[in-house]
Amino acid sequence: MTPAETAPPAPPELADLRAAALQGARPPARDGLVVCENLVRIFRTGPAGRPGGVEVQALQGLDLVVAEGELLAVVGSSGSGKSTLLSILAGLDRPSAGTARVAGTDLAALGRRARTEYRRRTVGVVRQQTGRNLLPYLTARENVQLPLGYAGLARAKRPPRAAELLDLLGIGRLAHRRPAELSGGEQQRVAIAVALANEPRLLLADEPTGELDTATAAEIFAALREANRELGVTVLVVTHDALVSEQVRRTVRIRDGRTSTEVLRRRADEGERAGSHGLVGQEYAVLDRVGRLQLPREFTERLALRDRVRLLLEADHIGVWPDQTEGEGTEG
Numbered sequence: 001m002t003p004a005e006t007a008p009p010a011p012p013e014l015a016d017l018r019a020a021a022l023q024g025a026r027p028p029a030r031d032g033l034v035v036c037e038n039l040v041r042i043f044r045t046g047p048a049g050r051p052g053g054v055e056v057q058a059l060q061g062l063d064l065v066v067a068e069g070e071l072l073a074v075v076g077s078s079g080s081g082k083s084t085l086l087s088i089l090a091g092l093d094r095p096s097a098g099t100a101r102v103a104g105t106d107l108a109a110l111g112r113r114a115r116t117e118y119r120r121r122t123v124g125v126v127r128q129q130t131g132r133n134l135l136p137y138l139t140a141r142e143n144v145q146l147p148l149g150y151a152g153l154a155r156a157k158r159p160p161r162a163a164e165l166l167d168l169l170g171i172g173r174l175a176h177r178r179p180a181e182l183s184g185g186e187q188q189r190v191a192i193a194v195a196l197a198n199e200p201r202l203l204l205a206d207e208p209t210g211e212l213d214t215a216t217a218a219e220i221f222a223a224l225r226e227a228n229r230e231l232g233v234t235v236l237v238v239t240h241d242a243l244v245s246e247q248v249r250r251t252v253r254i255r256d257g258r259t260s261t262e263v264l265r266r267r268a269d270e271g272e273r274a275g276s277h278g279l280v281g282q283e284y285a286v287l288d289r290v291g292r293l294q295l296p297r298e299f300t301e302r303l304a305l306r307d308r309v310r311l312l313l314e315a316d317h318i319g320v321w322p323d324q325t326e327g328e329g330t331e332g
């Protein structure tokens with residue numbers, strides 16, 4: 001046998017990517033794949049420069065760092081700024097002030113060409129409306145092949161690559177169906193495959209389970225976790241559904257355009273207070289660069305904390321008490 005005959009067949013590109021992700025071969029972003037510092041987005045409505053216009057501060061100095069390879073949920077009530085953050089990270093909108101950097105790219109400074117290139121190569125986006133993610137007249141396989149073509153992949157390589165992505169998301173057997181012949185959950189999994197086709201470093205999902213029932217939503221999160229684990233892609237999901245924190249390790253809450261608290265879940269056996277349950281959640285407050293901290297409303301209400309609180313620095317923690325000097329004139 002000649003060496004050429006003994007050589008194994010060239011592996012498909014997805015397998016290369018998977019191996020690279022497992023070995024950490026992609027150069028990791030130094031200070032986080034996503035870095036937002038003091039991010040501000042102001043919308044002005046009404047006629048420019050004329051009275052009567054209204055200013056809306058959708059993001060009010062948001063800080064967020066997402067490490068490469070993380071799967072993170074950003075939660076917040078309606079109007080808290082989630083979609084605004086996602087549009088900026090997707091390269092669809094620009095910050096009014098502050099920094100938004102993804103994979104070293106400063107999103108505030110991008111020109112038109114570089115912005116198109118960024119959207120094509122660095123990020124993939126999945127939207128809430130299942131119907132808007134896919135072309136109705138193409139099959140699942142053809143929908144995935146389309147961005148592979150835009151990315152310049154040779155025509156012959158597109159079908160196997162699309163098949164591999166659909167397999168990864170557990171819908172390989174449905175590759176020949178059109179969106180109307182798929183359930184909402186199946187359509188979203190095709191949409192994830194489409195968003196992953198250009199091998200993005202960051203996958204952004206805007207309420208990807210908003211139109212789905214709880215069981216199907218859990219399946220979508222399982223598919224996102226699989227993509228995250230197998231391909232090493234960093235995944236950021238925004239949603240108003242606080243229950244999402246059961247599906248991901250880290251959940252960051254946005255309140256009034258800034259990050260306020262985080263819930264980190266870890267396996268019970270990772271911590272010293274290991275219980276018999278699989279995962280335990282721990283709530284954290286986010287401390288910004290200048291030392292500001294937003295306490296969860298439930299905490300402040302329970303202890304009637306307002307206006308001014310008493311702080312005490314201990315060896316390994318800081319105590320916070322209601323201000324009991326009110327009306328006394330001096331602090332005791």
Ligand SMILES: Nc1ncnc2c1ncn2[C@@H]1O[C@H](COP(=O)(O)OP(=O)(O)OP(=O)(O)O)[C@@H](O)[C@H]1O
Pocket residue numbers: 043044045056057058076077078079080081082083084085240
């Ligand atoms: N293009 C715009 N022009 C004016 N105001 C806007 C614009 N886009 C968003 N806003 C405002 O900015 C704030 C944040 O909106 P955003 O859509 O980011 O919130 P959200 O958390 O995604 O809400 P939802 O969960 O309802 O989608 C809201 O007060 C919204 O009305």
